[in-house]
Amino acid sequence: MKIATFNINGIKARLPRLLEWLDETQPDVACLQEIKTSDETFPEADIRAAGYGAIWHGQKGFNGVAILARGADPVERRRGLPDDPDPSHSRYLEADVNGVTVASIYLPNGNPQPGPKFDYKLAWMDQLRLHAAGLFASERDVVLAGDYNVIPTDLKDDIFSARAMADDALAQPESRAAFRSLLAQGWTDAIRAIHPSGPIYTFWDYQAGAWARDAGFRIDHLLLSPSAADRLADAGVDRATRGKEKASDHAPTWIMLR
Template sequence: MKLATWNINSLKVRLPQVLDWLQAHPVDALCLQELKLPDDKFPLEAFTEIGYTAQWAGQKTYNGVAIVARQECLEVQRNIPDFDDHQQRIIASTLASPIGDIRIISAYCPNGQAVGSDKYEYKLRWYAALRDWLQGELQRYPRLAILGDYNVAPKDEDVHDPAKWVGDVLVSEPERAAFNAVLDLGLTDAFRQFEQPEKSFSWWDYRRMAFRRNAGLRIDHVLLSDALRDYCVSCVIDKTPRANEQPSDHTPVVATLVLPQAS
């Protein structure tokens, strides 16, 4: 089973790239973030034509998340229950597998804008609500994978120039602590299960030729529960789409799980 995440920064603009990538990399589930379109504009037919179905939570202009999958998505949940928020940042569904149902969550975590801002405080509250909700989800669905744009580079090795980023949003200590609190529930950063090349990033600013200079951050993550972690045999960042014409500023992250066949 292959699971992937990709912040595509406008599905309307990037739909042909997403379809091309799925046909070249037929993953079982692709979690998308920043759809930037309302529910009624989601291009479901384009995905069904290449053998996929989807569930989504859209929002005009901003935010929006989706799960594009090869099989029917069951038990769909939009947003974090009991957290009053009009922003569409979470969608969860259940997929069948040989080892039992797997809960898949696509997450678009808040950016935070600037340390100390209202949006930064919202980000920390949102992370706390996410953690509280995931605690219950993990009890109900021990086989859980939450993929998305976390807007946190967990460690200095995930930052192209840590000295330049000290104290900034995406790397500040409260944000990293919030991310680690999610991991502490019993989740593993799949990318760091394996030896990886230095300077491995998933996001590069459009400005100052950041991609060409590999001046990026690793802020897109695949987190796996303890019940899934040992099935994961690889997790890679596919940088190729970032070199497309008119690309997203993010690129896909793909985790491969080898599951035993049902007896």
């Protein structure tokens, strides 16, 4: 079972790239972020024509998450976090697909920091941690997939230049501490479980020739519950997708479960 996370950066603008990627890689589940479209304008017909059922939690022009399932309809469990600090933002969607509980997560960016946007990021992460604790305790096969907007470390494994990102909300000690607190519940960082060392980036900015220079960092993560981690066979990043014309600034990141 192949499960992927992909910040599409506007599903209508990137629809040809999305459909191309679905056809080429055929993930069983695709968790999308930043669909940037309302519920009414989500391209359901195109997605179904590609062989995928879908649920989505849209927001016009901003945010928005979706879960696609190949040859199946995801069974929605929850949209939005309990006690979400700002429920007007569409950032969380959870569903059951073929015996696995998957969540599509678009965590707040938090810039500029310090300030209210950074405070919101940390408050949202705290609510995610509380909800994740309940999912963890359920002993289900759970995959928390998404754009976490957190670079886990200053190592070259995770970031091209710690100095360049030193003032960014994605690399602040508080952001990283919140991410570590989530992992400390017992979740497995799937990419690092399969690739314990070496640079693995999932995002390259559109500015300053970041893609050409491989000036990227790792912010798209798939966290696995113990029973899901026991099934982990492989994980990776579809880098080539980022290099295509009119691509998202993120690359799809995926796991394979036995």
